[in-house]
Amino acid sequence: MLQRELTREQVKQLGEQILVNMEEHIVEQGYQYFTDGMVFNVQAEDGAHLRSDVQGSAVYHVEIDLNAFANSTCTCSYARYCKHIAATFFQAYSVFENPRAFMNVLHKPRSTVFSPAMLVPAYKKIVKSGANPTPSASLGASLxxxxxxxxxxxxxxxxxxxxxxxxxxxxxxxxxxxxxxxxxxxxxxxxxxxxxxxxxxxxxxxxxxxxxxxxxxxxxxxxxxxxxxxxxxxxxxxxxxxxxxxxxxxxxxxxxxxxxxxxxxxxxxxxxxxxxxxxxxxxxxxxxxxTPAWIQEEMDELDRLIKNPVLTDAERERFSILQAHFLVMKGEDEAALRIWNGSQSLALSFYLPYMKAFARHEEWERFLYWVDRLETLIGTADGPEYRLVAAVWREAMERLGRSADSGAMLKRFLPASLTDYCAYLFENRQYKQYLDVLMTYQSALEQMNQQQAKIIEDQKPLLLLPLLIREINQQIGSRNRSGYREAAKLLKKVRASYQKADQLDVWERFIQGLATKYSRLRAFQEELKRGNLIS
Incomplete structure (x- = not known):
């Protein structure tokens, strides 16, 4: 039935909203509810709403708004998007795709695709119409x-x-x-x-x-x-x-x-x-x-308070932070950011409501100005906050005809932009810079997929050597047999790289030096011989 009532594209877009708005552990719990068969009575209405019942500690009623995800509701008490909403999504997703594939996407570093819905505050309406009155409910009779x-x-x-x-x-x-x-x-x-x-x-x-x-x-x-x-x-x-x-x-x-x-x-x-x-x-x-009159009145009062000589430093900072808000409301962003940048307690989350508001009103230049001023906070933000800002930033660059500059500018947002920036470098065949970034940020060799490694090996065989050698030393440093075996496998790749570059003489000097350096590690020597790396 759902296959006739919904489209693959609708479910795909819903998945994007799940990735943007829901906490990873909540999605995982929803997946478990789905696999345990806790979702039933699933139906779509006019291709705009997805409804279900989900068995938890009670039966909860879910309604997902496919056109405005922010309006989605569940009768459970969780204040944000809950596992019951996630479970309902998986039930619909399973009609078109394998839900396990979605979980793989969830657990991988990813770039978020821009959607206007991400500019709306994350919110799950609290549904209380069917709730039983509490013992204290009679107190409300006086209101x-x-x-x-x-x-x-x-x-x-x-x-x-x-x-x-x-x-x-x-x-x-x-x-x-x-x-x-x-x-x-x-x-x-x-x-x-x-x-x-x-x-x-x-x-x-x-x-x-x-x-x-x-x-x-x-x-x-x-x-x-x-x-x-x-x-x-x-x-x-x-x-x-x-x-x-x-x-x-x-x-x-x-x-x-x-x-x-x-x-x-x-x-x-x-x-x-x-x-x-x-x-x-x-x-x-x-x-x-x-209201303009109220805003001016509040600004004047804050200015008077800030000038009070008996204020403590903490009080003066608090009033200054509040005053800066009104400067933004008046369009004086530079003055506001100068005040806020002087405070060490403000994280990127403090600025996000403003940046989302600018994007909602398509004030793209203003949004980019804030990105420039906050690039250090963006570069150290946690995953969800970075992905949100990056998605809106890419949209702003496109709207202003500057998409061609986006990739190179991702370097400004390191280390948060590591995945995005590395993808840009690889796609543009800047392999040396790509590997340098991986080395700089201590990324494991496994972060590069086999296809990427094969492409670099074929085109620039010696570029991988620093990354391979560092991994080899780490495996040897583990001082256990499995680490030695893994080091031997990687050494075969090093030999192949030197062979492709017609530098086997350099390889011989390298492997002999390595064998001499770790001559006291008997188990490692055995793995080298077993792999025909030394005689």
Whole structure:
């Protein structure tokens, strides 16, 4: 049935979205669910939606939007794209291709193909319509659509009164997210825009709760887990703000928006130096509070605070980082980047919301300007962040008619661009530079596939020698029989290279020198003789 309802191209494009937006270990879990036969009731609707039920700890309902992957949903509690979505994808993929082939692609270094969908904040809508009410749900009876924003925060304080203790006695991230997700059900009957604004406030409230917990508990045991939780909250916040209809909110609920603005004046003074709160604050201004009069007022206030002589260095840096955001909003990118580049705590992820926004609005020159200024961060970014920026960068170069320069410019993004840059060098037959890069970045010989090695051996046989010899020395250095055997195999390739270059006399001197150097390694000498490398 799916073969008639979907096309191979649709499933292929869905796979690209999976590679861009989903964490590798989540995709692997989804593959396991698929192979275990946990996916059923799969159906496609109008070639635009893919639906299924997936058996986990409960039966979860998945809906994948094939035209806008960001709108895909699952009824499980995982805040981002989940294993149930991945499992459903594999069920559809298996109709056209072997899912194992997709897993091979997942595990290989790869260049990401540009898609406009990657510019949309990664987000999985939280589906709560069918959820059972929690024991605390009666607390929400006091809230009404006409309730003030101050009432929301008073309610959230009551809602979370037992949360700190629960976070200490159980897994903090699970307890925090459960609290955040469940409280959204309080607004299920509210107008959509108002419910979305409440979700923004609930997110900010729980982010502050998380930071208070970290400060009070001071335990390194949960450090990694809580860092990921803060990342997820910020991702959720960006997505919620991105999808919020700010125009409709201003029209129908202006008083709530004005109260949010007043509340934001307190937030810059929060006793929180973490980058997560700074990111949350700037996202609020970028998407929601971007009224010229409010922006100018905030800039003037930040300028006054920065000039306060009694500020600590940490406070002054925090206010400066916030002020730079408004410079970007005014188009003064150079001034903003000069401030941010002075901070050692800002990673590439801090800049990505801006760069994606520029690309969404097709401000390609502006995007490339930021790439130039951030090339060091791009070169040291982790895999997913680098692949995202590189994909958009290639699209920008193409849009501006500069694609011919893209390959050579990849050198600027080393070491993150190692795979892309090596592919460019090989395709352009710059074999020496290709091998030099592999040697410089300590890449194993196995990173070069057999076909590439054969091409270089045939055309430039001696170019491979430095890489082969380094690998041989590493194998000998292992001081075990299997390493010696592998070294002997590689030495045969060295001999063949010298033979093709008509330099067997050089080979004889090399092998005799190597045998003499390691004359005390009896097992290695035996492997040399067994391979007819020495007599």
């Amino acid at each position: 009404r659509p006409e309730s003030k924003v101050s009432d929301w925060w008073s309610f959230l304080e009551k809602w979370t009164r037992n949360l700190p203790l629960a976070m200490e006695t159980a897994r903090p991230s699970s307890e925090l997210f459960s609290s955040y997700e469940n409280v959204l059900g309080v607004t299920s009957s509210w107008p959509e825009e108002l419910a979305q604004l409440f979700s923004v406030h609930a997110n900010l409230f729980h982010l502050l709760k998380l930071q208070t917990f970290v400060k009070d508990v001071r335990s390194s045991y949960w450090a990694s887990d809580l860092t990921q939780t803060a990342d997820r909250l910020v991702e959720q916040l960006e997505a919620a703000l991105f999808y919020l209809d700010a125009g409709s909110l201003r029209k129908h609920f202006s008083s709530h928006l004005e109260e949010t603005h007043e509340k934001s004046k307190e937030w810059k003074h929060c006793d929180s130096a973490t980058i997560y709160w700074i990111q949350a604050n700037r996202l609020l201004w970028w998407y929601l509070l971007n």
